[in-house]
Every structure is written in structure tokens, then in C-alpha cells.
Amino acid sequence: DGGITQSPKYLFRKEGQNVTLSCEQNLNHDAMYWYRQDPGQGLRLIYYSQIVNDFQKGDIAEGYSVSREKKESFPLTVTSAQKNPTAFYLCASSIKGPGGYTFGSGTRLTVV
């Protein structure tokens, strides 16, 4: 079955550490996205990539970094510069046209 796999499902990080969240898709989608979901704030865009080796900042990119070396993969690194990293992180992908997104099941990151 085609879909998006996010791992791990739960992640704990100590303050001051960087951590990388994995997102892999086998849908042959060109575009991939990272969102952060906080209660009452909906989904806020962190980074997106429309094509391999290219990515753009979203609305809340500070403290995050990404790479897009392969079409299937779009890992997100939460750096120590992110002041409030505890959140639920969602990865999505889409075709080039406006067909909507397919979402992964998310990673819940907790900083301890």
C-alpha cells in the first residue's frame, strides 16, 4: 500500500539536543511538507519542498532544518535553537497540482 511513514511515533529529547524526525513516502509525490500541530492553533507550516534538492521556509521555520536529497524522503531536524519544540509534527505529500495532501501519522516530540 502506498503511503507516508513517519518515525518514530514518540520521541523524547533533552534540552540542548538536536533531533531528526523521519518522513518517507512511496506515493511518487513531488511535493512534501512539514507541519507542526499545537492545540487550538491548527497546522502551521514549517518547511516544504516542491522538488528534490529544493526546499522553502514556511511560516515557522526558525529552529528547524530540512533536506530533500531523495524524492521519497524529507527529514526534519529540530535544533536546540527551537525554543518550544514540544509538539506533534505531521509530514504530508502531494502531487504537483492542487489535489490535496496525504498525511503521515505524526511524531509526538517531547523535550524533557
Added chain:
Amino acid sequence: AQSVSQHNHHVILSEAASLELGCNYSYGGTVNLFWYVQYPGQHLQLLLKYFSGDPLVKGIKGFEAEFIKSKFSFNLRKPSVQWSDTAEYFCAVNARNAGNMLTFGGGTRLMVKP
């Protein structure tokens, strides 16, 4: 830039009650509109979408939404809710000149009491 407002953050209904969740967007151009649902512990799934044509669109599980261009609205409705409809619902907008980018509303958390 466009924005999306969902005015009801929390809604509590009894089974068989009718549901209407509001969604308004701010963008003057042509848009595509979506409703997504997130059941507890599950990923977001597409409920329905509107691109063009009949402004009343029907989605899965008995949901429908009506696009009213003059009101910049795309409200979600269901005549009779079930306990299994308990979930968080997100409205999203794609401006036609923004490629495939979606802007999401803040979400509405629906609880249906059995």
C-alpha cells in the same frame, strides 16, 4: 496571504443531532477548498473537497459542505452525527495561484455524546 478561520474551537453534540462547522477564508481570488478529519490517534484524512461546479459537495461518511462564494465560506454539515464522528476537523484552502499549498484553519474539536 490567505487565512482560514474556524470559529468553533470545541463543539459537543448528542448523537442524532445535526452538525454545522463554520469555515471562512480571506482571499479574493479563485480557491480550492478542503475539509480534513483527524480521528483520535489517527492521521488526517480527506473528508471532501471543492474545486469547481456544484457548490454543494458530498464527502465520505455522510458529510457535505457548501461553498458560498459571496460569504467566503465553506461550512461542513452532517444531518445526524454519530458517536464515531468524534474527531478534530480542519478546513483548508488552496489559492489557485499558490500551486498546491494549503492553508489550514485552527481546527474544531467535535465530541459526540452517546
